[in-house]
Amino acid sequence: MLTDLKFEFRPYRRPFRQPLRTHHGLWLIREGILIRLTDIGTGIHRYGEIAPIPWFGSETLEQALQFCQQLPRQISKAYLFGIPEELPACQFGFESAGLALQDPDGFNRDLSGLAFCGLLPAGEAALTQAGSLYEQGYRVLKWKVGVRERQQEWQVLTDLIKHLPQDCHLRLDANGGLTGLEAHEWLALCDQVNHHSPGRIEFLEQPLSPNHSTELVHLSQQYQTPIALDESVAQLSQLKRLHQSGWVGILVVKPALLGSCLALQDYRDQHPELDLVFSSALETPIGAWHGIAWAGSLQPKTACPRALGWGVGSFFPTWDPLTLLRASAEERETLLQEVWDFYG
Ligand SMILES: [Mg+2]
Incomplete structure (x- = not known):
């Protein structure tokens, strides 16, 4: 064998x-x-x-x-x-x-029943892409924040919320790039949006860099909008450590960077309360197919159904990995x- x-x-x-x-x-x-x-x-x-x-x-x-x-x-x-x-x-x-x-x-x-999250470009370009991703069937869109001027980003977010249909949800990803003050301001804004339109902002991802773990826990306790950690838990050992330290929020898993998915499966079996969201690391269709297969197998058994983050086909000129979902084995x-x- x-x-x-x-x-x-x-x-x-x-x-x-x-x-x-x-x-x-x-x-x-x-x-x-x-x-x-x-x-x-x-x-x-x-x-x-x-x-x-x-x-x-x-x-x-x-x-x-x-x-x-x-x-x-x-x-x-x-x-x-x-x-x-x-x-x-x-x-x-x-x-x-x-x-x-x-x-x-x-x-x-068979991975045909899975829901996916589409990735928007940073800045104002998000506004032109959002409608077309919605038309392609995406009901969750992710947008990078902390990249441009804050006022400009707030305006884009307001426009996105205004123009996208109610059933389209947003994930905001700061890639650890906000200051403490900015994180508070973004979360307050997200809470305000969600107050008027519950669940519209699904979560704010990694507002502060991984070395601010105590502040991240505090932030997660002060606002209604959930925080998802990504850079903080890139490898399985970090994910376990953070979960064992009492983090109850969302954890992002990029299978391509995590390490052993067999070991993740074991850990998830022991801890069904884990709230995981699976995501691409911008692989070719080869890595993407394996990552999506793992996500499709593990995500339904986690605490919360969440769309899978492989809606990244528009970032490369060729080979949208999601075409594999409709393809025969051959x-x-x-x-x-x-x-x-x-x-x-
Ligand atoms: Mg992220």
């Missing part, structure tokens, strides 16, 4: 359609590594993706490359599930490819192979 696997890897560089503006600056090119495992006995192969984001606490691309370069070209199953915790993006890439090879039925699970294999071949 999976004792003899051929291991191959290919680094990729994938430019965004428009540079992505976050609190950490402009992001022009998504870089990562695709891997392919082939069962030497059967000839069947499956893909995986290592998509690190170092400013999210994962290993760097160079560290991931070094790890791949030192592996033998022929490996055993033990390698796939024994990757050190310091390399969480590698853990995800190898584990998910290994599971797909081991359990093709799990890989083919069509999906073709697309995943196309992604692999493209970087050959």
